[in-house]
Amino acid sequence: MPQPARVRERPAGGAIMAPVLLLAFDTATPAVTVALHDGVRVLAEYTEVDARRHGELLAPGIRAVLSQAGRDRLDLTDVAVGVGPGPFTGLRVGLVTARVLGDALGIPVHGVCTLDVLAFAVECDGPFAVATDARRREIYWARYTGPQQRDGDPAVDWPQQVAPRLAGLPVAGEGAVKYPDAFAKAIEPVYPAAADLAELTVRRLASGAALLPPQPLYLRRPDAVEPGARKPVSQPALR
Amino acid sequence: MTLGSGSVDLPIVLGFETSCDETGVGIVRGNELLADAVATSVDEHARFGGVVPEVASRAHLEAMVPTVHRALETAGLKLADVDAIAVTAGPGLAGALLVGVAAAKGYALALDKPLYGVNHLAAHVCVDQLEHGPLPEPCMALLVSGGHSSLLLVPDVTSDIRPLGSTVDDAAGEAFDKVARVLGLGFPGGPLIDRAAREGDGAAIAFPRGLTGPRDAPFDFSFSGLKTAVARWVEARERSGQPVPVADVAASFQEAVVDVLTRKAVRACKENGVDHLLIGGGVAANSRLRALAEQRAADQGIRVRVPRPKLCTDNGAMVAALGAQLVARGARPSALDLPADSSMLITDVLV
Ligand SMILES: Nc1ncnc2c1ncn2[C@@H]1O[C@H](COP(=O)(O)OP(=O)(O)OP(=O)(O)O)[C@@H](O)[C@H]1O
Ligand SMILES: [Mg+2]
Numbered sequence: 094m095p096q097p098a099r100v101r102e103r104p105a106g107g108a109i110m111a112p113v114l115l116l117a118f119d120t121a122t123p124a125v126t127v128a129l130h131d132g133v134r135v136l137a138e139y140t141e142v143d144a145r146r147h148g149e150l151l152a153p154g155i156r157a158v159l160s161q162a163g164r165d166r167l168d169l170t171d172v173a174v175g176v177g178p179g180p181f182t183g184l185r186v187g188l189v190t191a192r193v194l195g196d197a198l199g200i201p202v203h204g205v206c207t208l209d210v211l212a213f214a215v216e217c218d219g220p221f222a223v224a225t226d227a228r229r230r231e232i233y234w235a236r237y238t239g240p241q242q243r244d245g246d247p248a249v250d251w252p253q254q255v256a257p258r259l260a261g262l263p264v265a266g267e268g269a270v271k272y273p274d275a276f277a278k279a280i281e282p283v284y285p286a287a288a289d290l291a292e293l294t295v296r297r298l299a300s301g302a303a304l305l306p307p308q309p310l311y312l313r314r315p316d317a318v319e320p321g322a323r324k325p326v327s328q329p330a331l332r
Numbered sequence: 333m334t335l336g337s338g339s340v341d342l343p344i345v346l347g348f349e350t351s352c353d354e355t356g357v358g359i360v361r362g363n364e365l366l367a368d369a370v371a372t373s374v375d376e377h378a379r380f381g382g383v384v385p386e387v388a389s390r391a392h393l394e395a396m397v398p399t400v401h402r403a404l405e406t407a408g409l410k411l412a413d414v415d416a417i418a419v420t421a422g423p424g425l426a427g428a429l430l431v432g433v434a435a436a437k438g439y440a441l442a443l444d445k446p447l448y449g450v451n452h453l454a455a456h457v458c459v460d461q462l463e464h465g466p467l468p469e470p471c472m473a474l475l476v477s478g479g480h481s482s483l484l485l486v487p488d489v490t491s492d493i494r495p496l497g498s499t500v501d502d503a504a505g506e507a508f509d510k511v512a513r514v515l516g517l518g519f520p521g522g523p524l525i526d527r528a529a530r531e532g533d534g535a536a537i538a539f540p541r542g543l544t545g546p547r548d549a550p551f552d553f554s555f556s557g558l559k560t561a562v563a564r565w566v567e568a569r570e571r572s573g574q575p576v577p578v579a580d581v582a583a584s585f586q587e588a589v590v591d592v593l594t595r596k597a598v599r600a601c602k603e604n605g606v607d608h609l610l611i612g613g614g615v616a617a618n619s620r621l622r623a624l625a626e627q628r629a630a631d632q633g634i635r636v637r638v639p640r641p642k643l644c645t646d647n648g649a650m651v652a653a654l655g656a657q658l659v660a661r662g663a664r665p666s667a668l669d670l671p672a673d674s675s676m677l678i679t680d681v682l683v
Contacts, residue, residue, distance in 0.1 A: 148430045149669045152437040156668060166442060181386060182427040185393050186434045193438030196397045197411055309393070315386035 113298075114164060115171045116155065116194070117291035120147045120187030121179025121207040122225050122267060124284035127154040129162050130291035137161035138288050147183040151190055169198055173294035175207035175285060177310040178233040178247050179225065184309050191307050203294055204305030208247050208266070210285040212237045213293045215265050217280055220244070222259050224252070224268025224276065232268035233312065241293075249312045252276065343415035343659050346403070346439065347652025350432030351424025351452045352478070353377060353388040355395040357403040358649030359414075360656050365462040366407035368642065368649040371395035378519050382509070385425045392431035400439075403648070414443055418655025421449030421666070421683045422676030424479075429672035437668060446665035448655045449683035451493075451676055452646075453480060456612040458489045458657055459650030460639045468608040471637075474597040476621075477613030477646075478505035478520070481593075483551045483600050484678065486610075489654065490661050495678050496600055497551025500543070504589055504615045507555035511585050514563045515578050525582045526618050532579030534587030534620070537565060541592050551600055558588055590621040598628050610637045617641035658682055 113132030118125075123144035129136045137158040141150050159166055174191035177184045195202035208223040215221055215237070224234040227249050234255055235247040252268065252275035261278065269279035297304050342362035349356035353374055359367040373391035377383045404410065419436035422429055433449065440447035457473045470487040481499040486492070502510070505522055512521020517528065539561050542554035562585050569576050601609050609629055615621065616638050629636045643649065658681075666683045673683070 146671075148434055149671050151434065152441055152668045155441060166444070181389065182430060185389060185427070185431055189393050189396055189431050189434045190438045192393075192397050193435050194442050196400070197439055197442030309390075311390075315384055315390065317380050317384040317387060 111170075113170050113295065114168045115173055115291050115294060116158070116169050117173040117287045117294060118151060118155065118187055118191070119175030119207055119210060119285045119287055119290055120151060120183045121175045121177040122284050125150040125154055126285060126287040126290075127151070127158050128287035128291045129158040129164065130288075130295055132295055135288045135291060136164070138286070140284075140286060142284060144180075144183065147186040151186055155190075166198065169194075169200055171200055171294070171298070172202045173290055174202060174204055174307050175210055175290055176204040176305055176308060177207050178227070178249065178312045179207055180228055181309070181311060188307055188309050195307070202307045203298070204307045205290055205294060205297075206243070206247060206305065206310065207285055208233065208235045209241075209243060210290045210293060211266050211282060212243065213240050214282045214286060214289045215240050215280060217263055221263045221265060221280065223266045224255070224264050225266045226268055226271055232272070234268060236262070247310060247312065343656065344409065344413055345416045345418055345652045345655040345659060346400075346414045347648040347650070347655055348417070348419040348432040348436045349452070349455070349646055349648045349651045350392045350428050351420045351422070352428060352646055353383045353391070354646040355392045355399050356646055356648030356651070357399045358647055358652040359403050359407045359409065360462060360649060360652040362656055362660070363461045363465060363653070365649055366409070367403040368647050369399045369403035369406060370647050371399045374520065381513060381519055383425070385427055388425060389427040389431055392428055396431065396435050411439070411443060414439075414445060416446050416448065416655055416659050417443070418448040418450055418651045418658070420452045420455065420651050421670060422452065422673035424452055424674060426672060426674040429674060433670060433672045437670070441668070447668065447670065448658050448663070449666040449670040450651060450654045450658070451678060451681050453482070453484075453678050454489055454493055454681045455650040455654045457484065457486055457493070457610060458654040459612065459643045459647070460610050460637050461657070462649060462653050463639045463643060464637050467610070470604075470606055471608040471610050472597065472601045472604065472606045473610045473612060474593060475613045476504040476593060476611070476615035478509065479503050480613060481553045481555070482678065483597060485600070485604055485606065490657050490663060490681055493678055493681060497549060497553070497596070499553040499555060501554050501556035502559060504553070504555060504593065505613070507559050507589060508615065510559050511562050514566055515576070515581060517578075522615060522618065525586055526620070528579050529583035529586045529620065532577070532581070532583030534583040536577070536580035537584040539565075539584050539588040541588055544592060544595070551596055553592060553596070555589065558585065586618070586620050590618065590624050593621060594625045594628050597625065598632055598634060601629070601634050602632060607633060608635050608637060612639065612644060614645045616644040654681075
């Protein structure tokens, strides 16, 4: 559903940049979220929460933000994509789309950790954590000392393993909502918003801060078992 | 409709295939093959004895853009030259399909070109146009691959495909792969058995022919009993301390498979008054299947068409070929919310 464009305060004295039209999206959580940003403000947004339809929703979402803002795909100057961590299938939809758009339009593709996108929208004094659903009763999580300061690399663990290490810190993201026994203080937001991803990317670009390559943060190896010895098909005689 | 090769004004179609472990990107113009780039993760699956879906999906993501550029380079084209995009929408591995579908949508969006989400099996049939020209209408298609074994009556590959029968258990390629494992030959087993069988005698061991009794479904297949029979035979041999005659087992197993496939395919042609038999899918690369089909069909006045092996296994050119055919017939493009459908029915050629 489209949301009104919003303007965010940004630090004064940033470098003057060439015209920007940034397309940002994230598919690392149940939310498929897309935004268009002109370097100053968010022009259009599209967000739909449906964990099973990332592949269906993303492309129409991109078309929707472009047409809402009355801009052409050829005007795009940059793509930003959430690189997870997140459930693999949905995550890949965002990453392959970002790489393809960058390739076909000849524009750079920037990656941002999805947990950082959630953290950026957290309004809270002091440290907090972000936890998203990793399925199989696990969470992807990281600790933050502030909305733009992650403390350590994102990880995947059971909520019960993480809880003692957070010592009652407030936790944003769906992981907090899903595991209230482990995380008593759930805070907003629950899902990442591409508007925040866009704003964060624009700031990082302006300040020369490092962005990531569009490479997925899987954090888990693929499930695969090497077969054991061949099982005989002939039944041993019944005793 | 004229779809001769070399016509410059025919639309150029870029095709994507990611239903299993091959990242295929093909480019065709009408019936002319311009590029067929394939990246495969087959080596990463070998030690697991079968395709690991997540491994395949990860490999698709990494291979996608580089494979597109390999195809463009081969064709001597730029992305801007592409007139339409086609992609396998199903059937296949859900996560793997989705990488191709999302990539195809991205290119369709960026290039502002129509997108066609197509059936993988129909593409396996259609690919023969690239080698032998327009398909006779109707034709009979025997589709034999790692995941499928079907007999299809095809009045029109873009809109009318009628399944006559299919396997009730293992696919033909799956049987080759499993028997290869029993014989310790490696993965994928088809080509290895094909090679081993050349040194063996196909009549050495009388393995069972599944579903060939008078009351069995005339066009269905069953290979699971055969696979078990081979395993039993090999085990009995091992137990008795005798060496396993790998070449004879391979040849006799292969003979059992291709005997049933060709017998039923020829019968399907006769009963439906069709005089062209097309064989597609990875198992169509099998040398004995080709030879026996030719021989049995010729006896009945039926002509056999088999694309070259590279076009039989999964590739993007076959998807582009079907896309080109759909464009030529004025089919309506798919919507941008096109889903990947892992269990897409063969009767649905276009989403
Ligand atoms: N020469 C051969 N003889 C027999 N089988 C072969 C030969 N070459 C390849 N195959 C078999 O073909 C199969 C691969 O074919 P293909 O790539 O069309 O199938 P797939 O992608 O696994 O399945 P599907 O197309 O049904 O999704 C494997 O099972 C392989 O063993
Ligand atoms: Mg196939």
